[in-house]
Amino acid sequence: MNISRAHELMKSAMDYRAARQDMIAGNIANADTPHYRPRDIRFEEVLEQKSASLFADKSQTLQMSQTNGAHLSASEGTSSAKPTTFFRDGHMARNDGNSVDLDVETSEMAKNSTMFNALTAAMKKDSAIFKSVIDASSKTS
Structure with a gap:
């Protein structure tokens, strides 16, 4: 059961933030591994795209015309877009070829944790609003 359209978006964002936290932790764990290049995730x-599809006004959508019955019908705008992982380069590699910068990794981890905590608070608030509506409706009947 979806509480709101925003709830689904926040859930996806939390999943991606958790994956990013794991990736950053892996970078820190490999700080002494020769020739290791730090990885990151872009989501x-x-x-x-998910936000645009969730909050788009469906009544304002222009329907595709089908001029011949043999033509393929329009698909429902499902996106196959996935988060992308990449190597975070740009830092000077040490003599062993490792380019993990602990200052960068710890600051990225702190920023990611802050965003995850903000999403957690927003989900709690969204759920509390939904719960209060249910509680209020049960008192009136």
């Missing part, structure tokens, strides 16, 4: 574009 903001995927969330923007």
Whole structure:
């Protein structure tokens, strides 16, 4: 059961934030591994597309015309976009070829944790609003 359209978006964002936290932790764990390159995950574009599809006004959608019955019908805008992982380069590699910068990794981890905590608080607030509506409706009947 979806509490709201935003709830689904926040759930996806939390999943991606958790995956990013694991990836950053892996980078820190491999700080002494020779020739290791730090990895990261980019998911903001995927969330923007999901947000646009969730909050789009369906009544304002232009329907595709089908001029011949043999033509394929339009698909329902399902996106196959997935978060992308990439190597976070740009930092000077040490003599052993490792380019993990602990200062960068710890600051990225702190930023990611802050965003995860903000999403958690937003989900709690969203759920509390839904619960209060249910509680109020049960008192009136």
